[in-house]
Amino acid sequence: MKKNISQWAVSTLICAVALIGLMAGTARAGSVFSVDKVDVDVSAATTIEARTQALAEGQQRALEIVMKRLVRIDDWPRLPPVASAKDIQNIVEGFRVSDEKTGRGRYIARMSVQFKPGPLRRLLRGYNLPLNEDQARTALLVPVLEDLRGLQAWGDHWWRQSWLAQDLNNAAAPLALPLGDMEDALIASPEDILIGSPEKLLALNERYDTQTVIVAHALADVDGQLGVTAYIFNADSSDVIVRTYRTGGAHGDMADMAVAELMSVLSERWKQVAVVASDEETSLPVLAEFSSLKQWVMMLRELEAASLVQVVDVREMSSRQAWLDLSYIGSIEQLSANLQQRDLELVEERPDDGLQNDMQVEGLPTGETVEKPVIEAKGTDNSEESRGWRLAVRQTGR
Numbered sequence: 001m002k003k004n005i006s007q008w009a010v011s012t013l014i015c016a017v018a019l020i021g022l023m024a025g026t027a028r029a030g031s032v033f034s035v036d037k038v039d040v041d042v043s044a045a046t047t048i049e050a051r052t053q054a055l056a057e058g059q060q061r062a063l064e065i066v067m068k069r070l071v072r073i074d075d076w077p078r079l080p081p082v083a084s085a086k087d088i089q090n091i092v093e094g095f096r097v098s099d100e101k102t103g104r105g106r107y108i109a110r111m112s113v114q115f116k117p118g119p120l121r122r123l124l125r126g127y128n129l130p131l132n133e134d135q136a137r138t139a140l141l142v143p144v145l146e147d148l149r150g151l152q153a154w155g156d157h158w159w160r161q162s163w164l165a166q167d168l169n170n171a172a173a174p175l176a177l178p179l180g181d182m183e184d185a186l187i188a189s190p191e192d193i194l195i196g197s198p199e200k201l202l203a204l205n206e207r208y209d210t211q212t213v214i215v216a217h218a219l220a221d222v223d224g225q226l227g228v229t230a231y232i233f234n235a236d237s238s239d240v241i242v243r244t245y246r247t248g249g250a251h252g253d254m255a256d257m258a259v260a261e262l263m264s265v266l267s268e269r270w271k272q273v274a275v276v277a278s279d280e281e282t283s284l285p286v287l288a289e290f291s292s293l294k295q296w297v298m299m300l301r302e303l304e305a306a307s308l309v310q311v312v313d314v315r316e317m318s319s320r321q322a323w324l325d326l327s328y329i330g331s332i333e334q335l336s337a338n339l340q341q342r343d344l345e346l347v348e349e350r351p352d353d354g355l356q357n358d359m360q361v362e363g364l365p366t367g368e369t370v371e372k373p374v375i376e377a378k379g380t381d382n383s384e385e386s387r388g389w390r391l392a393v394r395q396t397g398r
Helices: 007-020 047-070 073-078 117-125 158-164 182-187 190-195 198-208 251-274 293-305 332-340
Strands: 002-005 034-043 092-103 106-115 139-147 150-152 212-222 225-234 238-246 281-289 309-317 321-329 344-349 358-360 369-371 388-393
Touching: 034 047, 047 092, 047 106, 047 117, 106 117, 139 158, 139 190, 139 198, 150 190, 158 212, 158 251, 182 198, 190 198, 190 212, 198 212, 212 251, 225 251, 238 251, 251 332, 281 332, 293 309, 293 344, 293 388, 309 332, 321 332, 332 344
Parallel strands: 002 309, 139 212, 281 388
Antiparallel strands: 034 106, 092 106, 139 150, 212 225, 225 238, 281 321, 309 321, 344 388, 358 369
């Protein structure tokens, strides 16, 4: 990302660089432009032909997955056919292959494909498709299986395996599975998790650096039927998703269907909030407040990582505040949600809510101030009082 920083602030930022290595970053998810766990199995006249065909098919399937990931499900019928990509090599950044197996005229492998954001974005924008390039905050997914043997939360079972088989890390709404080790078992029992014990869920959130726990309860006490209930617990609210599958088949097969549907529901909920219709930029003056130089560096790093923020212009700066111009895409509500994913809080305030008219700038003689820039967001009604925007580190309560 491009940043325009005033000359007198440069020396402060140079000094701050030394702090970056000391900062412990919050665990992040993967990338919506990466697709993992693409299995290929192709037979041909020769093993070389089978491998060539498998790698091509794997990249095409990955492209279809990533395009569906970037747009809402209602827009899927408008997606370009994968075959219409004139040169898929111009869209693919690279790929990795693992678990290769070869035989006479046969090739089996698992692929991970990374796509180039720019070319892929231009391809989809050419079809006038609103896009989501940001991920929701990673949630902790705890699979709890209930069958004739009772409740199972930790250890290995087919319900957990169905989740492990998915590309959880790169989804629009990414998920992390707990280790399921002895420490997890000591923190919470299956019963504690299923009833949503606040203390136990908080302890799991603290261990895995998450803020939301999703308890996916699979009830498999009847042959040919699977009941799935997903309980979503976070600090602000809770929710539940209920599904029942009656195929007459094996529980494991129905589990794969359930996992795919739940991941789709969670991703679509996020995309309804995060999808951006165009790349048109808006400028917003913001007063950033921070408690230390270390926190200021963290704010800059998170602003750079926020997908909707295009340019950060540092106009003025003091030891505890900085006036910024943020250029962003999307709506102001989407920008606020985007920044919350980076633990930054964007708050709208009127001038009489406490915004200071002047600001002491570090490095100026005592008593000298710089005039505060006028803070009117573009597009506001000039007949109303001008509003200001504050940016601060979000208090997560953890």
